[in-house]
Amino acid sequence: xxxxxxxxxxxxxISQDLASGKYASILTRFPPEPNGYLHIGHAKSICLNFxxxxxxxxxxxxxxxxxxxxxxxxEYVDSIKADVKWLGFDWVKECYASDYFDQLYAFxxxxxxxxxxxxxxxxxxxxxxxxxxPTVPGTGNAFRNRSIEENLTLxxxxxxxxxxxxxxxxxxKIDLASPNMHMRDPLLYRIKxxxxxxxxxxxxxxxMYDFAHGQSDAIENITHSICTLEFIPHRPLxxxxxxxxxxxxxxxxxxxxxxxxxTVMSKRKLLQLVEEGHVESWDDPRMPTISxxxxxxxxxxxxxxxxxxxxxxxxxxxxxxxxxxxCVREHLNKIAQRRMVVTNPIKLVITNYDKGEEILHSENNPxxxxxxxxxxxxxxxxxxxxxxxxxxxxxKYFRLGPGLSVRLKSAYIVTCESFEKDAAGNITTVxxxxxxxxxxxxxxxxxxxxxxxxxxxxxxAIPVELKEYDRLFSVEDLxxxxxDFKDYINPNSLKSVAAYAEPALANDALEAHFQFLRKxxxxxxxxxxxxxLIFNRTVTLKDTWAxxxxx
RNA sequence: UGCCUGAUGGUGUAACGGUAGCACAACUGUUUUUGGUGCAGUUUGUCUUGGUUCGAAUCCAGGUCAGGCAACCA
Numbered sequence: 001x002x003x004x005x006x007x008x009x010x011x012x013x014i015s016q017d018l019a020s021g022k023y024a025s026i027l028t029r030f031p032p033e034p035n036g037y038l039h040i041g042h043a044k045s046i047c048l049n050f051x052x053x054x055x056x057x058x059x060x061x062x063x064x065x066x067x068x069x070x071x072x073x074x075e076y077v078d079s080i081k082a083d084v085k086w087l088g089f090d091w092v093k094e095c096y097a098s099d100y101f102d103q104l105y106a107f108x109x110x111x112x113x114x115x116x117x118x119x120x121x122x123x124x125x126x127x128x129x130x131x132x133x134p135t136v137p138g139t140g141n142a143f144r145n146r147s148i149e150e151n152l153t154l155x156x157x158x159x160x161x162x163x164x165x166x167x168x169x170x171x172x173k174i175d176l177a178s179p180n181m182h183m184r185d186p187l188l189y190r191i192k193x194x195x196x197x198x199x200x201x202x203x204x205x206x207x208m209y210d211f212a213h214g215q216s217d218a219i220e221n222i223t224h225s226i227c228t229l230e231f232i233p234h235r236p237l238x239x240x241x242x243x244x245x246x247x248x249x250x251x252x253x254x255x256x257x258x259x260x261x262x263t264v265m266s267k268r269k270l271l272q273l274v275e276e277g278h279v280e281s282w283d284d285p286r287m288p289t290i291s292x293x294x295x296x297x298x299x300x301x302x303x304x305x306x307x308x309x310x311x312x313x314x315x316x317x318x319x320x321x322x323x324x325x326x327c328v329r330e331h332l333n334k335i336a337q338r339r340m341v342v343t344n345p346i347k348l349v350i351t352n353y354d355k356g357e358e359i360l361h362s363e364n365n366p367x368x369x370x371x372x373x374x375x376x377x378x379x380x381x382x383x384x385x386x387x388x389x390x391x392x393x394x395x396k397y398f399r400l401g402p403g404l405s406v407r408l409k410s411a412y413i414v415t416c417e418s419f420e421k422d423a424a425g426n427i428t429t430v431x432x433x434x435x436x437x438x439x440x441x442x443x444x445x446x447x448x449x450x451x452x453x454x455x456x457x458x459x460x461a462i463p464v465e466l467k468e469y470d471r472l473f474s475v476e477d478l479x480x481x482x483x484d485f486k487d488y489i490n491p492n493s494l495k496s497v498a499a500y501a502e503p504a505l506a507n508d509a510l511e512a513h514f515q516f517l518r519k520x521x522x523x524x525x526x527x528x529x530x531x532x533l534i535f536n537r538t539v540t541l542k543d544t545w546a547x548x549x550x551x
Numbered sequence: 552u553g554c555c556u557g558a559u560g561g562u563g564u565a566a567c568g569g570u571a572g573c574a575c576a577a578c579u580g581u582u583u584u585u586g587g588u589g590c591a592g593u594u595u596g597u598c599u600u601g602g603u604u605c606g607a608a609u610c611c612a613g614g615u616c617a618g619g620c621a622a623c624c625a
Contacts, residue, residue, distance in 0.1 A: 005565095006564090006565055006566080008564090008565095012567095031625095032625095033624085033625050035624090035625080065625065067624095067625080068624060068625070070624090071624075071625090123623095124622085124623055127623080128621070128622085131621060132621075133553085133621055134552085134553050134554065134620070134621060135552050135553045135554090136553085136621095137553095138621090165623085166623060169623055178554090179553055179554040179555085180554060180555075180620075181554085181620055181621045182620070182621090184621080187622090187623060189623090190623035191623080192623075206623095208622095208623075208624085208625090209624070209625050210625095212625095213625085229556070229557090229618080229619070230618095230619060230620085230625095231619095231625090232555060232556060232619075232620085233554080233555060233556095233619070233620050234620095235555095254556085256556095256557090256618095261562085267625095309563080309564085309574065309575080310563065310564080311563065311564045311565090312564095313557095313563090313564070314556070314557065315556090315557050315558065315563095315617095315618095316556095316557075316558095316617075316618060316619095317562080317563060317564090318562075318563090319562070319563060319575090320561085320562050320563080320575065320576065322562085322575065322576060323562080323563075323574080323575050323576085325575095326574090326575060326576090327575095329587090333587080333588065338585080366583095366584095366585085366587095366588075367588070367589095396586090398586070399586095407584050408584090409584060409585070410584070411584095413584095440584065441584090443584090449584085450586090451584095451586080452583095452584045452585060452586095453585090454585070479618095515585085515587085517585050517587085518585050518586080518587070519585095541585075541586095541587050541588095542586095542587065542588090543586075543587085544586055544587090545586040546586090547586095548586075
């Protein structure tokens with residue numbers, strides 16, 4: 001029982017609400033605007049909302065906050081649904097703010113009838129002017145005193161399409177001198193002729209966020225409406241709407257959004273990266289989008305684990321990318337199939353191997369005793385990594401060099417005898433002898449070596465392409481960097497490299513996650529075909545040797 | 552200069568008036584047929600000044616710093 005995890009502040013609130021009998025069960029919602037693809041920041045919100053209802057008993061609605069047709073599209077709706085499902089969550093109801101347009105319109109009429117909403121003919125500039133500034137109170141205008149009848153007529157005419165875009169708005173009549181700018185007669189409806197992805201051209205007036213969100217929550221009987229910190233100043237307005245309308249009293253709570261090092265977390269900026277061609281698409285494996293991470297080879301388990309570990313609080317944060325990488329390595333280490341792939345190859349010739357070739361066996365996953373083995377062909381000509389040979393080895397170098405011995409993974413121990421260079425001085429071939437009694441699993445040689453290398457039999461090797469990704473940006477904290485965020489794009493975020501793979505890879509399942517021994521975790525790209533295998537590097541292995549070398 | 556949030560090691564997050572803990576990162580050592588994994592360990596912290604109290608990260612007051620708010624965006 002001492003293992004019991006402490007509750008975050010929202011879990012505290014909910015457990016108290018449940019204990020006090022305020023609610024019998026809870027209903028949360030995840031309310032994206034369908035104007036872009038979901039990213040890892042949304043994953044935090046998804047895990048929070050769906051996780052809460054799972055944890056405390058209840059449900060979560062998926063609600064599209066589609067009140068601005070100019071920016072929204074069905075493509076985004078579809079991708080959002082796919083991403084939420086992939087993350088492993090099911091919604092109770094699929095809702096759309098646009099389904100409530102009639103209801104919302106009726107709510108607006110109710111406010112007009114109560115004398116707390118009015119039609120304003122002012123321009124956007126005039127309204128902004130009249131709102132004052134945070135330190136200077138706003139001033140009213142003549143429209144504010146229109147009669148209820150006139151407002152009713154005008155608002156109906158707005159809906160009927162009698163005015164041009166921008167000619168009139170509906171505003172709440174609250175307090176032009178409020179210290180909270182959002183309470184200075186906020187806009188409720190604007191005229192906007194744009195084709196809506198669901199309601200088509202039925203409407204030419206659309207409700208603003210502040211007259212749609214809380215109302216939608218109330219219509220759905222959401223108990224806990226959880227949003228990010230920037231909506232704190234909207235809360236009084238959220239509550240004002242509920243009170244004036246006398247509708248279900250959903251409660252709004254705010255938490256700090258996720259920020260991560262070396263990336264951006266804003267749909268606007270991500271859209272810019274896509275549109276300006278800095279990345280291929282929304283699901284470019286370098287993007288912090290759910291679809292990009294999925295394509296790169298992240299597992300939903302690891303993303304949920306990450307969201308669990310980062311916690312939920314009210315203070316601003318910036319999470320190390322290394323935590324995300326830790327989470328995905330931890331999961332992939334348990335499930336990934338091990339394979340051998342050589343990138344920058346040099347030939348290793350085993351001079352005393354005269355069997356031609358033989359089939360060896362190697363475990364698919366040492367972490368999984370039931371993972372089985374696969375067949376790996378061995379011969380006297382192998383590819384090994386160029387960096388696994390050193391002409392003049394340094395002290396702590398455990399690999400191949402003149403006179404040095406290593407274990408070839410799942411095969412034999414070999415000893416380097418000599419090597420050849422081309423005219424330019426590059427090593428072309430390394431010659432070695434093998435110890436026949438050192439065969440993996442039945443080693444009676446008594447020889448002990450410190451290094452083990454991966455390898456691929458040259459004549460059996462299949463060519464593949466690897467996409468090695470690095471961080472998208474070159475600075476940790478983009479929010480504190482001067483100038484345009486695009487100035488910090490890492491020009492080396494993608495490297496394509498040709499490689500030789502062991503033949504088993506050609507027959508493996510497309511959806512499998514792999515660990516290419518000593519190189520990292522890889523996942524087949526969506527553009528990969530049987531004839532041309534392409535793998536995305538999800539994440540490297542932890543490399544303490546690389547660190548050692550830097551010293 | 553108004554209002555609203557917030558401030559605990561490098562980064563996150565706990566401790567709800569009573570031993571500042573956990574994770575990641577970093578660093579040691581150890582194990583290992585992946586310089587991976589596993590295991591053991593080390594380093595580093597309560598923004599500041601007062602007050603209340605036997606006792607304050609926690610309560611109170613002042614200050615400092617950071618973020619948000621003046622879209623017909625959400």
